[in-house]
Amino acid sequence: MRIVITGGAGFLGSRLARRLLERNTLTDACGVEREIHQILLLDVAPPTGAIGDPRIAYQTGDLADPATIERAFAAGADSVFHMAAVVSGQAEADFDVGMRINLDATRLLLERCRKLGRAPRLVFASSLAVFGGPLPDPVPDDAPLMPQASYGTQKAIGELLVYDMTRKGFIDGRSLRLPTVTVRPGTPNRAASSFASGIVREPLAGVDADCPVAPTTRMWVSSPRTVVDNLIIGHEAPASAFTHSRSVNVPGLCVGVGEMVEALREVAGDGVAKHVHWSYDAAIDRIVSTWPAGFAPSLGHALGMRGDDDFRSIIRAYIADDMPRN
Numbered sequence: 001m002r003i004v005i006t007g008g009a010g011f012l013g014s015r016l017a018r019r020l021l022e023r024n025t026l027t028d029a030c031g032v033e034r035e036i037h038q039i040l041l042l043d044v045a046p047p048t049g050a051i052g053d054p055r056i057a058y059q060t061g062d063l064a065d066p067a068t069i070e071r072a073f074a075a076g077a078d079s080v081f082h083m084a085a086v087v088s089g090q091a092e093a094d095f096d097v098g099m100r101i102n103l104d105a106t107r108l109l110l111e112r113c114r115k116l117g118r119a120p121r122l123v124f125a126s127s128l129a130v131f132g133g134p135l136p137d138p139v140p141d142d143a144p145l146m147p148q149a150s151y152g153t154q155k156a157i158g159e160l161l162v163y164d165m166t167r168k169g170f171i172d173g174r175s176l177r178l179p180t181v182t183v184r185p186g187t188p189n190r191a192a193s194s195f196a197s198g199i200v201r202e203p204l205a206g207v208d209a210d211c212p213v214a215p216t217t218r219m220w221v222s223s224p225r226t227v228v229d230n231l232i233i234g235h236e237a238p239a240s241a242f243t244h245s246r247s248v249n250v251p252g253l254c255v256g257v258g259e260m261v262e263a264l265r266e267v268a269g270d271g272v273a274k275h276v277h278w279s280y281d282a283a284i285d286r287i288v289s290t291w292p293a294g295f296a297p298s299l300g301h302a303l304g305m306r307g308d309d310d311f312r313s314i315i316r317a318y319i320a321d322d323m324p325r326n
C-alpha cells in the first residue's frame with residue numbers, strides 16, 4: 001500500500017504519518033486491509049524532524065506545480081491524505097496565494113488521482129470555516145455551506161469537487177471538516193485561530209500571550225491526537241457509509257475561550273494562567289466569530305469518530321506529547 005500525504009511536513013500531516021506507521025495497515029478502495037509499504041510526505045517546506053523509518057519517503061515541491069504532482073504519483077497511490085493548504089489568516093490576506101494553493105492545487109491533485117485508473121481513497125482536510133452566516137445551534141450535518149472568508153470558500157469548493165469526482169468514480173473521497181486543532185506546538189502561525197494554541201502554549205513556557213477575542217467567544221476544538229484518529233477513521237469508513245455527500249462534520253469539543261483559560265488555571269495554576277492578556281483584535285475576531293462553535297455531528301459519531309472529553313485533557317495531552325522539556 002502506497003500513501004501520499006500532501007502537506008506531509010506540516011503539523012497534522014507529520015503526526016498522521018507517525019500514527020499510520022504505528023498502525024502499519026490501511027484499507028484500500030476495494031475494502032481490503034493492506035500493509036503500508038510507503039508513505040510519501042510531499043510538502044513545499046522541508047521536513048523539520050526527519051522520521052527514521054524506511055517506509056517514509058520525502059518530496060519537497062510546490063503542489064500547485066503539475067511537475068511536482070507528476071513526480072509524487074509516478075509510482076501510483078492507493079490512498080491520499082490531502083493536508084496541504086495555506087491557513088485562514090494567510091488565505092484572507094493574500095487572495096491569489098489562497099486560490100492557487102487551496103483551490104488550484106486541489107483540483108490538479110484530484111485530476112492526477114483520476115488518471116491513476118484505479119480510484120484511490122482520498123481524505124481531504126476541510127474545515128468548519130465552510131460554515132457561516134445564520135445557523136442553528138448546534139449545527140446539523142446538512143447545514144448549508146455559507147463561508148464568510150476566502151479560506152472557507154476554497155475548502156467548500158474543494159469539498160464539492162471531492163464529492164463530484166467520487167460520484168463519477170474517479171476517486172473514493174471523503175472531506176473531513178476538522179475542528180480548530182489545539183494545542184499546536186512551536187511558534188504562532190497565520191491561522192486566525194492561532195491564539196487558541198498560544199493562550200496555552202506560551203503561558204506554559206512562562207511567556208505572555210495576547211488573546212484577541214472575548215472570553216465569551218466559543219470554539220469547536222480538538223486535540224491533535226484525537227483529530228489524527230478521526231482522519232484515519234474517516235479514511236477507513238466504507239463507501240457505503242455515505243449517501244448524498246462525502247463531507248463529515250468531525251466531532252469536537254465546544255468550549256468558551258474564557259473556559260480554556262480557566263482549564264489552564266486548573267491544570268497549571270494561577271502563575272501560568274496570569275500570562276494570558278485579553279487584547280481585542282477586530283480583524284481576528286471578525287473571522288473567528290463567523291465560525292459556528294456547536295455541532296451535532298451525527299455522521300461523524302456514526303462512523304466512530306469522537307471528540308475530546310474536556311479542555312483540561314487537551315492541555316494535558318499537549319504537556320505529555322509536545323511541550324518542550326528544558
Ligand SMILES: NC(=O)c1ccc[n+]([C@@H]2O[C@H](COP(=O)([O-])OP(=O)(O)OC[C@H]3O[C@@H](n4cnc5c(N)ncnc54)[C@H](O)[C@@H]3O)[C@@H](O)[C@H]2O)c1
Pocket residue numbers: 006007008009010011012013042043044045061062063064082083084085086087101105125126127128177178179180181182
Ligand atoms: N490545524 C487546524 O486547526 C486545522 C483545522 C481545520 C482544517 N485544517 C486543515 O488541515 C490541514 C493541515 O493543517 P495543519 O494545521 O497541519 O497546517 P500546517 O500549515 O502545519 O500544514 C500544512 C502544510 O502544507 C504545506 N503547504 C503549503 N503550501 C504548499 C504547497 N504549495 N505545496 C506543498 N505543500 C504546501 C505547508 O508547508 C505545511 O507544511 C490543512 O489543509 C488545514 O487547512 C487544519
